Amino acid sequence: MRLHMKENYQQRQKERYHYGRWENGGCFLRPLQPFGKGYSIAMPPPNVTGVLHMGHLLNNTIQDVLIRYARQMGQCAFWQPGTDHAGISLQVKVEKELQKQGIFTKNLSREECLRHACNYRDAYGNIILDQLRHLGVSCDFSKKVHTLDPAYCRTVLAGFVELFRRGYIYRGRRMVNWCPVSQTAISDEEVIMEARRGKLYRIRYAIAELSGEYLEVCTTRPETIPGDVAIAVHPSDLRHRHLIGKHVCRPFPKKEIPIIGDSDVLQDFGTGALKITPAHDPVDFAIGQRHSLECLDILNGDGTLNALAGSELEGLSREDAREKSVQMLKNLGLLLEEEDYEHSVGISERSGKPIEPRLSDQWFLRYPQVERAKEVVRKGLIQFFPRHWEKTYLHWLDGIQDWCISRQLYWGHRIPVWYPKGGDRTDVSAWHVSVDGPPDPENWEQDEDVLDTWFSSAFWPMGTMGWPDPIAMETHHFQFYYPTAVLVTGPDIIFFWVARMIMMALEFLGRGDGEDLKNVIPFRAVYFTGIIRDSKGRKMSKSLGNSPEPLDLIEKYGADGVRFGLLSMAPIGQDVLFDEGRLKQGRNFCTKLWHACRFRMLQGDDFLPKLLLPPQRISGVDAAILLALIQLCEQLETALKNYEFHSAVQKVEHFFRSDYCDWFVEICKIRMKANPSLRAEILGVQDIVLRQLLQLLHPFTPFICEELWQTMGYGEGFLQDVSLLTGDGLKKQLEGLADFDGGTTAPVENLRETVGLLRALKASIGLANCKDVPMYCDGNWEEAAAEEHLFILKEMVGFSTVRVVNSLQGLSTVLTPLGTFAFEANGSDVDGAKEREKLLREAEALRSNIAANEKKLSDVKFCQRAPAEVVAGAKSLLMKNQKDLEEIERILHISQG
């Protein structure tokens, strides 16, 4: 009969309830009066256009774990949330949206465009943060910062102005990556090289001075022929060098162009001759510069060909123009061959279309503080977890190129540079560069470009804390909370973001060395999460449809379950193969935790542990579980210190399930039944464990812990505010409260091992469910230990009595740390033959181990060179094996009769 109705934990209902309580209770607020030590994390601001994905869940779970743990450890914890205006990404989305309504932004003024974009941002911008609430994030929403907030804009512009003044920012006409779809320049990091299948065309140009002779050239881009201004060959190329100085006829538009010699041309590629289109290829551009060649730009901003390409190609897209020019070459008899050719093409990360190298006027940043940025990481001032990302970081900084920071968009921080109205824009001395603009704006025109989104993000940790405004820095407690403790992000933005934040902080917050640097760096550690992939290892993406909906998962498994599951599958240093089964395990863990607490409560209110009184003397299984608990605390401290969340979660789950529930609680039931007077003491120990467990688990599964903390009555107020004892602290506390036998747990371990061995024996001979069978022994067991634990053994294993007999012959026998025991088999092994075989195998294994160990110990080198404890270990193992073997031989001898 069941005493109680089945009951289950109403997970999502409780989660919603507690999140509301926390927010209303101000749990997440940055402490008003900072005290002690500050611990802050700046959340990587999600894009306002973003959709919550699995990466956000993992990333924010980790940050939440860290910030909650810091709170428990009594630190002033502040988690700064925010959103990123998302530059191109938002502008593209707004324009698509407007197009549906028949509105085209090219017909609108900049102000009107901005208004639409702001509306869009305001409508969708907070969705993702709101979604994150379901996960239980404890960031201080009242301090939320958006990258286009007025205050943050001042940060960004001040950064620009100062970098300009210091000579790091300049304007120049350079070859940049042009996205013809978004019609803006993009940075090198936003270009993804992709292998694309195309054709390599072998074509020939007639040599003007030598009628009937041709120079052959290979190209993948025949549509750029109108932009050709020369053909280059290697000056020492015997096939071609006599042609240098002569000319070829460009077929369309018809023109004679020179043949030049340049050693950048690869002799062994294609025909060894390279057509030079300086406006549309970086290598060609460089060659063109060297030879003072004209730059013939035949493309419009949208990627179509312009009038310079000639009337036949003008207006065509790049793709159409390629087809057309191939046809034209064919017609002219100049196309010799086309072969399939796979080569890598630069693709715009945003539009997915090939970028176009384009010469244009742009703003560039020469990175400041490159060497010191390397140094702070190399010297461990900023620690990377996992460490190997250091190499990627350092390598990138080694080959760093100037960064094109201007974008031809309206959505973003507009470049704070003004030119005299109608004046010459190239005259730098006439420019006005300031955060607030010129006092007489009517006489000036502001630069049209905006800054790359990542430029604004580079100031995130300092900007959110008020930099550079001294008053704002004061109110944000910059001194107290900066630098942030840790940055939690993906390794894919190590260049985009991590490196740039470090350089900006070093540039602006001080130039000191040594100790000073500790207050300058933007974060003391960077934890790189893995990228979440599907079970087949593919990146999760919308197009593949392999990404589960995060909110559905939270509905299904609860926020606690999702958090626990995600952490358990996220080992340090590797990508995460997503497995929904883990989330289920997470939920199951929570359910079991709830039931374990429920069991405690069902023992009666009179024992409800307001005071947590342990027994006067703690020993035996009580001491063992408490020691394991202390050890668990220590393991968690280490794991969290090293950002080993995977290991933390695994350790706590193992302790709870295996040590506490399956072993300790089951024994408690037996002890309480056998000796009701021990009830209060036993439950007291359970309370100590459960209370500590709820605290330990709070960072990982905050909701259920809060719920149980309240129902169990373990403390007043919010769980997060109760200071968490370290393993050492807990040990001291226990020693202070009771006579705590923290000594050897060997007897309990022996008991546990014996239980396991006897259960296995019973199962293997078909007695798993028989509890009324006698257990036999022939008198050689360690009675003292057995007596103390006999009733536990009886119930845990399931036997009626111990029958001492003269011989174990014909019985199924097993060696245990507490002695040799036997059962009378049921059906499958009536004469004990099966177990005898097992014993024979065991004896065999023991003999070979003994032989190996004897050999080892007789080896003089081993005894001399191995450490003493290893030698001693081998000796004691040898002895144990010999003893076990003797015992088995004795049993086998007896049982063979």
Added chain:
RNA sequence: GGGGAGUUAGCUCAGUUGGUUAGAGCACCAGCUUGACAUGCUGGGGGUCAUGGGUUCGAGUCCCGUACUUCCCACCA
């Protein structure tokens, strides 16, 4: 082309400075409605630690080579 990471049970991964007989979870098989929990319990099978050398008394662990996987960077028209 340069660099990183990896290869341990069917799957996902642990495995501390080299030291007893290599672990966990999932999956699988068998048994169990047991007074918290079947979202559970008990038991079980399953690994030549990718491969070839080397160092060592001793190698999953350290060194060198090879193969494969994967990521990043650069890029030849």
